Amino acid sequence: MSDRTPETHDTPPEAPQNDAIDQSRRKLTGAALGVSAVFTLASRPVWASQCSISGMASGNLSAPKGPPCAGCTPGYWSKCQHLDSWAATGYSPNDSFNTVFGVTQYINPKNNQPYTLLQVLGLQGSGNCTPDTVQPNxxxxxxxxxxGNMGCDPISVNLGFHAVAALLNSAHPDVNFGYTPGELTELFRNNLHRAAELKDSLAMLNERGCPLN
Incomplete structure (x- = not known):
């Protein structure tokens, strides 16, 4: 599936932390900088704000404090063996994406029902967007x-795919993601007008190394 990294998503990068920081910061020099100033996190611990988009873009991670910034990919969250990791987030695979994110666009055209969080992890970003007739068991x-393949994302290539992973990362107590779920869903709603940039930013956050088994 597009953008999935199933072979590497559940193992943190082997590079030293400073190298990982430099790589993440370089990723932010392009389109992802478009959403870098959405939030200020002054009420949160200093080390937590360092893991936000704006914190990473400004270079605040040169001397990180607290747990390293982390994020598990959509591939991690959509695998059968990792569905038990959802429990600690407070979200269920069957929760409505529209309800959780406060939007209306994610509707399955086959039955006119809102997509669930898990189903949005199955929305293909490019190539063959014809839904699979048989889903995994x-x-x-x-x-x-x-x-499996649920069809095309209704807004932009792989946007919802990465948004669900970012939501679960933000809600899991063992992932130092840099945002709360409320902040993450607000970021999503406020930046739909630049969806490709938003997707790139969420992808960067989700690919910082997964601390979960």
Missing amino acids: CNAKPNGYAI
């Missing part, structure tokens, strides 16, 4: 993906 294939 976690009972039969526990180490595979819990969702």
